Amino acid sequence: MESNKERFKRTLLDLAKSDTLIPGIYNYCDRWCERCTMTQKCMTYLHEQEMMEVASAQTPDEENKNFWEQIRLTWEVTMELIEEDAERLGVDLDNIPEIELPEHIETPLEIKAKEYGTKMHRFLEENREFMAEKADQLVMIDDETSFIKYKDALEVIQWYCLFIGAKVHRAHLDLEERKNDPDDEYTIYADNLGSAKIAVIAIERSMDALSIFYADFKEKEDALLKFLVQLSSIKKQLLQTFPGVMEFKRPGFDN
Numbered sequence: 001m002e003s004n005k006e007r008f009k010r011t012l013l014d015l016a017k018s019d020t021l022i023p024g025i026y027n028y029c030d031r032w033c034e035r036c037t038m039t040q041k042c043m044t045y046l047h048e049q050e051m052m053e054v055a056s057a058q059t060p061d062e063e064n065k066n067f068w069e070q071i072r073l074t075w076e077v078t079m080e081l082i083e084e085d086a087e088r089l090g091v092d093l094d095n096i097p098e099i100e101l102p103e104h105i106e107t108p109l110e111i112k113a114k115e116y117g118t119k120m121h122r123f124l125e126e127n128r129e130f131m132a133e134k135a136d137q138l139v140m141i142d143d144e145t146s147f148i149k150y151k152d153a154l155e156v157i158q159w160y161c162l163f164i165g166a167k168v169h170r171a172h173l174d175l176e177e178r179k180n181d182p183d184d185e186y187t188i189y190a191d192n193l194g195s196a197k198i199a200v201i202a203i204e205r206s207m208d209a210l211s212i213f214y215a216d217f218k219e220k221e222d223a224l225l226k227f228l229v230q231l232s233s234i235k236k237q238l239l240q241t242f243p244g245v246m247e248f249k250r251p252g253f254d255n
Contacts, residue, residue: 008073009080011050015043025252028194030202032159038252104173109237113168113199116230120161123223124154134217150216153209160202164231167199168238175241193248196238200246203235 002010015021026044029036039045051070086093106114124131131154138147171192178189207228214224239245249255 004069005073005076008051008070009077012043012047012077015047015050018043021046022252025250027191028198028250029253030160030163030198041252102174106169107172109234109241110165110169110172112230112237113234114165116227116234117162117165120157120227123227124158124161127220130220149212153212156205156209160206164199164202164206164234167195167202168234171196171199171238171242190248193242193245194250196242196245197248197250200235200238203231203238207231207235 020041021043022038022041025038025042029038029042033039033042033045033048036042036045083093085091131150134150135147138144138150173192174188175192178184178192181189210224210228210231214221214228217224
């Protein structure tokens with residue numbers, strides 16, 4: 001009988017052989033699979049769905065246990081595949097020289113993006129009751145159009161508020177070294193560009209969503225304006241740090 005680990009590895013390798021998937025499409029997406037139009041081209045999504053079928057109809061405790069089991073399997077299978085590749089290439093993993101990685105010092109832009117996420121998360125928590133009251137009012141007057149509009153905008157703001165800081169941080173990792181590498185044999189700098197681009201996209205979507213509330217919720221106008229200004233500043237600095245970043249082609253999304 002096939003074990004969980006064997007099933008995990010087999011489904012992953014089977015999907016990797018598929019010619020209908022787009023290689024690397026999952027590298028520079030926003031991980032919002034529920035809103036994505038490219039899930040059937042994504043190996044990460046399809047593999048997760050395949051493994052979720054095993055965990056269907058479970059109790060909450062069983063679901064939590066399965067979550068940690070998936071984390072463990074991901075680690076074990078990844079290490080196993082690395083060992084197999086190393087053996088095929090004649091690399092001795094026990095005798096790899098130590099590499100001293102430079103300490104990453106956060107830039108002011110990274111700090112600003114992280115602060116936006118923290119402040120927005122706090123704002124949403126503090127205004128949870130206010131949002132609920134607005135929703136109740138719309139339900140009472142049967143204004144479904146506005147209810148859906150605000151609900152969607154709120155979901156966008158919530159999804160991206162911490163995501164932006166994470167991607168801005170990733171975009172700055174080893175930035176100068178990668179950008180100035182004349183060879184860049186493995187196009188490592190592409191990771192910085194892809195991360196910066198999805199951060200800009202997330203900022204633009206967040207600003208669109210915030211603008212909906214800013215136009216209609218006069219009680220929160222000052223706070224919302226500050227967030228809009230903050231996001232605008234982060235976007236401007238990103239575009240300055242990564243000239244031409246919006247021309248970067250993310251696999252599947254920008255082809």
